[in-house]
Amino acid sequence: MFESAELGHKIDKASYDETVPVLRADLLDAQYDVGALKKFPVLILINGVEGAGKGETVNILNAWMDPRHILTHAFADASDEERERPFMWRFWQALPPKGKVGILFGNWYSDPILRHARGECKTAQLDQRIEEINRFEAMLAQEGVLVLKFWFHLSKSAQKDRLKTLSKDPDGAWRVTDHEWELYKMYDRFRAVSEHVLRHTSSAHAPWIVVEGADARYRYVTVGRILLDAMRKRLAQEERGWHSRVNAAPLPPATDTRDLLNTLVLRQKLAKEDYAKQLEKCQGRLAMLSRHARFRNHAVAVVLEGMDAAGKGGVIRRLTCALDARQYRVIPIAAPTEEERAQPYLWRFWRQVPRKARVAIFDRSWYGRVLVERVEGFCAEPDWMRAYAEINDFEDQLVRDGIVVAKFWMAISQEEQLKRFQEREKTRFKRFKITDEDWRNREKWDGYEHAVCDMIDRTSTEIAPWTLVEADNKYFARIKVLKTLCERIEQALY
Amino acid sequence: MFESAELGHKIDKASYDETVPVLRADLLDAQYDVGALKKFPVLILINGVEGAGKGETVNILNAWMDPRHILTHAFADASDEERERPFMWRFWQALPPKGKVGILFGNWYSDPILRHARGECKTAQLDQRIEEINRFEAMLAQEGVLVLKFWFHLSKSAQKDRLKTLSKDPDGAWRVTDHEWELYKMYDRFRAVSEHVLRHTSSAHAPWIVVEGADARYRYVTVGRILLDAMRKRLAQEERGWHSRVNAAPLPPATDTRDLLNTLVLRQKLAKEDYAKQLEKCQGRLAMLSRHARFRNHAVAVVLEGMDAAGKGGVIRRLTCALDARQYRVIPIAAPTEEERAQPYLWRFWRQVPRKARVAIFDRSWYGRVLVERVEGFCAEPDWMRAYAEINDFEDQLVRDGIVVAKFWMAISQEEQLKRFQEREKTRFKRFKITDEDWRNREKWDGYEHAVCDMIDRTSTEIAPWTLVEADNKYFARIKVLKTLCERIEQALY
Numbered sequence: 009m010f011e012s013a014e015l016g017h018k019i020d021k022a023s024y025d026e027t028v029p030v031l032r033a034d035l036l037d038a039q040y041d042v043g044a045l046k047k048f049p050v051l052i053l054i055n056g057v058e059g060a061g062k063g064e065t066v067n068i069l070n071a072w073m074d075p076r077h078i079l080t081h082a083f084a085d086a087s088d089e090e091r092e093r094p095f096m097w098r099f100w101q102a103l104p105p106k107g108k109v110g111i112l113f114g115n116w117y118s119d120p121i122l123r124h125a126r127g128e129c130k131t132a133q134l135d136q137r138i139e140e141i142n143r144f145e146a147m148l149a150q151e152g153v154l155v156l157k158f159w160f161h162l163s164k165s166a167q168k169d170r171l172k173t174l175s176k177d178p179d180g181a182w183r184v185t186d187h188e189w190e191l192y193k194m195y196d197r198f199r200a201v202s203e204h205v206l207r208h209t210s211s212a213h214a215p216w217i218v219v220e221g222a223d224a225r226y227r228y229v230t231v232g233r234i235l236l237d238a239m240r241k242r243l244a245q246e247e248r249g250w251h252s253r254v255n256a257a258p259l260p261p262a263t264d265t266r267d268l269l270n271t272l273v274l275r276q277k278l279a280k281e282d283y284a285k286q287l288e289k290c291q292g293r294l295a296m297l298s299r300h301a302r303f304r305n306h307a308v309a310v311v312l313e314g315m316d317a318a319g320k321g322g323v324i325r326r327l328t329c330a331l332d333a334r335q336y337r338v339i340p341i342a343a344p345t346e347e348e349r350a351q352p353y354l355w356r357f358w359r360q361v362p363r364k365a366r367v368a369i370f371d372r373s374w375y376g377r378v379l380v381e382r383v384e385g386f387c388a389e390p391d392w393m394r395a396y397a398e399i400n401d402f403e404d405q406l407v408r409d410g411i412v413v414a415k416f417w418m419a420i421s422q423e424e425q426l427k428r429f430q431e432r433e434k435t436r437f438k439r440f441k442i443t444d445e446d447w448r449n450r451e452k453w454d455g456y457e458h459a460v461c462d463m464i465d466r467t468s469t470e471i472a473p474w475t476l477v478e479a480d481n482k483y484f485a486r487i488k489v490l491k492t493l494c495e496r497i498e499q500a501l502y
Numbered sequence: 503m504f505e506s507a508e509l510g511h512k513i514d515k516a517s518y519d520e521t522v523p524v525l526r527a528d529l530l531d532a533q534y535d536v537g538a539l540k541k542f543p544v545l546i547l548i549n550g551v552e553g554a555g556k557g558e559t560v561n562i563l564n565a566w567m568d569p570r571h572i573l574t575h576a577f578a579d580a581s582d583e584e585r586e587r588p589f590m591w592r593f594w595q596a597l598p599p600k601g602k603v604g605i606l607f608g609n610w611y612s613d614p615i616l617r618h619a620r621g622e623c624k625t626a627q628l629d630q631r632i633e634e635i636n637r638f639e640a641m642l643a644q645e646g647v648l649v650l651k652f653w654f655h656l657s658k659s660a661q662k663d664r665l666k667t668l669s670k671d672p673d674g675a676w677r678v679t680d681h682e683w684e685l686y687k688m689y690d691r692f693r694a695v696s697e698h699v700l701r702h703t704s705s706a707h708a709p710w711i712v713v714e715g716a717d718a719r720y721r722y723v724t725v726g727r728i729l730l731d732a733m734r735k736r737l738a739q740e741e742r743g744w745h746s747r748v749n750a751a752p753l754p755p756a757t758d759t760r761d762l763l764n765t766l767v768l769r770q771k772l773a774k775e776d777y778a779k780q781l782e783k784c785q786g787r788l789a790m791l792s793r794h795a796r797f798r799n800h801a802v803a804v805v806l807e808g809m810d811a812a813g814k815g816g817v818i819r820r821l822t823c824a825l826d827a828r829q830y831r832v833i834p835i836a837a838p839t840e841e842e843r844a845q846p847y848l849w850r851f852w853r854q855v856p857r858k859a860r861v862a863i864f865d866r867s868w869y870g871r872v873l874v875e876r877v878e879g880f881c882a883e884p885d886w887m888r889a890y891a892e893i894n895d896f897e898d899q900l901v902r903d904g905i906v907v908a909k910f911w912m913a914i915s916q917e918e919q920l921k922r923f924q925e926r927e928k929t930r931f932k933r934f935k936i937t938d939e940d941w942r943n944r945e946k947w948d949g950y951e952h953a954v955c956d957m958i959d960r961t962s963t964e965i966a967p968w969t970l971v972e973a974d975n976k977y978f979a980r981i982k983v984l985k986t987l988c989e990r991i992e993q994a995l996y
Contacts, residue, residue: 046844092858094903100852105844132626139633140895147892150885151846350540350599352645358594364586391644398641401634409588 009203011474012465013161013220015266017230024225031232032072038239039073039109046107047246048152050239054113055121056160057198058191059170059184060221065160066113068228069235079104083114095119096144103153116141121205125198134201138208149213154242157214158231159206160221164195170222203470210466212394218465226264267461268476274421275480283483290490291330297494298331298367302501307362307411310493311373314418315456316446317428319482320371323418323489330490331367341372353377353395354402361406374399375415378463383455396466403472412500413472414493417460418479422453503697505968506959507655507714509760511724518719525726526566532733533567533603540601541740542646544733548607549615550654551692552685553664554715559654560607562722563729573598577608589613590638597647610635615699619692628695632702643707648736651708652725653700654715658689664716697964704960706888712959720758761955762970768915769974777977784984785824791988792825792861796995801856801905804987805867808912809950810940811922813976814865817912817983824984825861835866847871847889848896855900868893869909872957877949890960897966907966908990910983911954912973916947 019027042050052069054062070078081102090098096116104110120137123129148155162170171192175184191198210216219230278286297303310327312320328336339360348356354374362368377395381387403413420428429446449456468474475492479485513521536544546563548556564572575596584592590610598604614631617623642649656664665686669678685692704710713724772780791797804821806814822830833854842850848868856862871889875881897907914922923940943950962968969986973979 049844089857093855094899094905096899097852097855100849103845103849105841107844130626132624132630135630135633136626139629139636140899142633143891143895147848147888148846150888153846347599350543350601351597352642352647354641355594355597358591361587361591363583394641394644397637401637405588405590411588 009206009216009465009468010161010163010199010218011468012268012461013218014163014166015220015268015271016222017220017226017264017266018223019225019229019264021225024229027229031229031236035073035232035236038236038243039077041243042109042239043077043107045243045246048154048242049104049106050109050154050235051104051148051156052109052111052235053115053117053155053157054111054160055115055117055158056219056221057162057167057195057202058188059167059174060160060162061224061227062113062160062221064224065158065227065231066111069111069231072232073109077107078109078111080111081113083112083118106152116144117205117209121198121201125194125201131204134205135208138205141209142211145209145211145214149211154238155214156235156238157209157216158234159202159216159218160227161218162221164199166222167192167195200470207400207469210400211397212390215393215396215466267457268464269419269457269460272419272476272478274419274424274478276478276484278481278484278487280483283487286487287326287490290487290494291326293494294327294330294490294497297497297501298335300501303497304365305410306497306500307364308367308493308497309362309406309411309413310367310369311375311413311415312369312371312418312489313373313375313379313416314477314479315420315425315453316449317425317432318418318420318479319485320418322482323416323486324369324371326486326490327367327369327493335365336367336369337362338369338371341370341376353391354398357402362411364410373415374402375463375467378467379456379459382459383452396463399467400469403467403469407471410500412496414496415468415472415474416477416489416492417464417474418477418485420479422450424480425450503700503710503959503962504655504693504712505962506762506955507712508657508660509714509762509765510716511714511720511758511760512717513719513723513758515719518723521723522566525723525730529567529726529730532730532737533571535737536603536733537571537601539737539740542648542736543598543600544603544648544729545598545642545650546603546605546729547609547611547649547651548605548654549609549611549652550713550715551656551661551689551696552682553661553668554654554656555718555721556607556654556715558718559652559721559725560605563605563725566726567603571601572603572605574605575607577606577612600646610638611699611703615692615695619688619695625698628699629702632699635703636705639703639705639708643705648732649708650729650732651703651710652728653696653710653712654721655712656715658693660716661686661689694964701894701963704894705891706884709887709890709960761951762958763913763951763954766913766970766972768913768918768972770972770978772975772978772981774977777981780981781820781984784981784988785820787988788821788824788984788991791991791995792829794995797991798859799904800991800994801858802861802987802991803856803900803905803907804861804863805869805907805909806863806865806912806983807867807869807873807910808971808973809914809919809947810943811919811926812912812914812973813979814912816976817910817980818863818865820980820984821861821863821987829859830861830863831856832863832865835864835870847885848892851896856905858904867909868896869957869961872961873950873953876953877946890957893961894963897961897963901965904994906990906994908987909962909966909968910971910986911958911968912971912979914973916944918974919944 042048054066056062066080070080079102083098083102086098099112099116102110102112120129120134120141124131124134145155171184171188175181206216206218217234219227221227312323314320324338328338337360344356357370357374360368360370377387378392378399382392406413429450464474464476475488477485477488536542548560550556560574564574573596577592577596580592593606593610596604596606614623614628614635618625618628639649665678665682669675700710700712711728713721715721806817808814818832822832831854838850851864851868854862854864871881872886872893876886900907923944958968958970969982971979971982
């Protein structure tokens with residue numbers, strides 16, 4: 009879930025100075041419109057790792073907008089008054105009324121995450137809290153509150169750097185106490201717990217927005233843009249005279265040009281002979297694993313996604329070569345049949361859940377809803393927005409049952425795709441592989457890339473991570489998939 | 503939650519014979535329309551206590567409708583195929599497609615409830631399962647599935663009678679095995695666990711419908727009517743061309759004339775002198791309790807609801823007499839202020855949550871949403887439907903924090919109300935108490951009674967039960983409230 013927030017997003021000073029005056033003016037206008045309309049409040053939750061600039065961001069928001077209409081609450085330890093009331097009482101007191109913006113800094117998420125990271129409560133208890141939070145936020149959404157949940161993230165090394173820099177700075181040193189270093193020591197544990205909480209509380213009406221906290225300018229502009237976007241979108245809905253009762257929260261617009269895909273080096277080197285050697289080794293390894301005694305308590309679901317001509321078919325052939333034919337099934341996913349359309353979306357994938365000791369290879373998968381169906385508009389926004397959480401739930405159930413879920417995004421460049429399309433048209437036995445539709449999809453390349461980045465951010469989890477495969481070189485891509493798959497199975501078996 | 507299902511509902515043979523032919527024909531028609539439209543499936547869940555006629559009801563539904571379009575699944579122990587897949591897999595396989603009716607008998611609720619009742623899993627684990635179920639059913643609702651969840655209930659004595667009768671009957675004896683008697687022995691535990699599960703899974707889109715299982719005719723007609731109603735309501739929505747994405751499930755129509763209110767004997771006896779003596783005793787008891795050392799870790803929220811002129815004011819005066827003025831607050835609830843309307847519904851009640859060692863007396867309360875707002879149409883159906891679950895959540899948080907939530911419905915007859923209205927008009931100092939609105943509300947008596955019964959069924963929980971107070975005799979009513987309140991506080995303190 010934190011992949012996109014570890015790319016080193018940055019905005020240089022010149023473009024920052026150019027962007028901010030416009031953004032500030034727009035934010036003020038939007039804030040004024042929200043205040044004049046008085047139809048909904050805006051609730052901003054600020055959470056994340058220590059040192060990721062949460063406090064500064066709150067200050068900037070207050071500076072950019074009219075602070076008289078922003079209610080900022082920072083929750084530290086409970087007061088006497090608060091301790092004598094149920095846990096949620098103080099948060100209820102802090103809810104902004106319609107027309108106002110409320111910023112809750114240290115909110116109902118802080119205590120459950122910290123307590124669990126410190127080992128003070130069990131997973132099952134944490135999950136009870138999560139359930140309560142979900143019900144509470146669903147109620148807020150139904151009541152018309154526009155909820156924006158920001159998670160400020162730093163990689164472990166970035167957090168260390170940041171704490172060190174602050175300690176050395178005479179103006180910042182006071183901010184770094186033992187408490188901050190204690191949190192740094194717990195980084196891995198804190199990250200795992202946060203991931204769990206974010207995954208289970210990222211709903212269609214109030215998804216988490218993960219913001220990389222390393223660069224201050226990037227952080228401010230990103231939060232400002234998302235907030236502006238969300239307010240404008242909701243104002244437009246209200247002006248229309250009605251708004252859907254199942255609002256999907258807005259997805260963040262791109263602030264800089266960096267994303268998960270364009271930071272990949274798509275053409276990796278691997279010579280044909282090296283490939284042949286490695287392939288044999290990998291296939292042998294996979295064959296052994298699939299015949300391992302302990303494999304009888306497990307199963308594998310391989311998910312292959314990628315643009316057209318990304319080389320999914322080639323990978324599948326290399327996988328199946330290593331497996332016993334009675335053991336695997338390749339499941340090509342196309343448009344749903346009539347029978348499948350008569351059922352909830354995930355039904356057709358539940359049918360294909362592999363039995364113990366089997367391997368199911370999905371050539372495209374349940375991610376169709378947040379890729380093709382989203383980009384082509386086959387499905388309404390609230391539906392694909394809720395699909396992220398439903399898919400996470402689905403994979404959670406598979407993994408808990410011992411199934412290894414290995415998901416691969418085969419990433420190719422537009423140039424490489426063009427080359428492969430042209431080759432296919434020339435080669436007789438490959439001609440069936442290319443249709444007019446393939447050419448049309450190519451035109452929506454940017455839309456697809458955006459959807460892929462969102463998908464990875466929202467569904468790459470500790471229990472079922474995505475692997476991005478640089479696939480301009482087919483040899484390299486195939487070896488990466490095979491190796492990763494073997495590693496994932498080994499993790500499950502040993 | 504089971505109050506309405508312990509009233510001894512019954513339908514006599516003559517009216518049954520008259521009702522059934524029409525009901526069957528209507529059900530068949532509706533089933534045919536659902537099948538022809540193919541826009542949504544109907545999913546019926548059958549759960550409840552042993553011996554409450556679950557199996558027979560499923561048989562009747564199959565007999566009354568066209569069984570070729572009903573998919574009935576009874577889930578017993580998992581097969582090999584099923585054990586090798588995640589827990590939910592077999593239920594996904596059993597979902598009915600659009601246009602069909604699916605009956606799941608022994609479903610995703612059976613295993614969690616039974617395992618917890620047997621002590622095989624902890625409450626926190628049960629709550630994890632509940633959370634998964636809630637997400638799953640929310641998804642079904644979003645996907646357009648019409649979900650009807652029936653809970654067949656029997657009181658403990660009714661269950662015993664039923665098992666005995668069956669054992670003696672040569673045709674029924676095979677049904678009563680050691681397993682059934684084992685379940686009977688666990689009755690209290692099973693009831694408590696079921697109540698917990700029902701409370702947490704009764705959502706606006708898929709609330710539980712509790713049906714008394716003792717009388718077969720009542721059971722069949724009730725289930726048939728509810729099913730018919732639900733299908734017709736949904737068909738009407740589909741015909742309108744669109745349907746809300748947050749469908750509220752239909753509330754059951756009344757099948758016989760028995761309900762929680764009209765089975766009360768409203769005029770109870772208590773002479774004035776006895777009253778004076780008992781009042782003094784009760785007030786003394788309450789005074790002592792409120793000064794008890796352990797009371798410092800608790801608080802009390804008294805909720806008084808009732809028709810106009812039911813005597814709430816009189817009760818409040820008798821309560822406050824016994825308390826220290828610094829300790830209690832009387833909170834009259836009228837129409838919300840502008841400030842309150844700018845917040846989520848429960849906000850104004852969260853403000854009034856009492857501190858430790860205090861008593862908050864609510865003259866009308868958060869139940870306004872499911873009473874006056876529902877009956878007068880001040881609030882849309884999906885909103886008051888979700889309020890039941892939100893209120894249960896709210897009270898759950900209060901109780902967990904040590905607050906005693908004591909809820910009283912002051913029940914008077916229409917005749918008694920009329921008498922009191924007329925008195926008020928005659929007595930000068932009481933004249934301010936009666937307005938035109940009071941006369942108007944009287945006209946909606948039946949609507950209010952129906953809403954009250956629904957309210958009690960959906961919000962009377964083990965942790966915060968409703969007390970129905972027979973209030974035609976004011977003396978009796980006051981003593982009952984005081985006594986019950988003392989008992990509830992004593993339970994919390996000792």
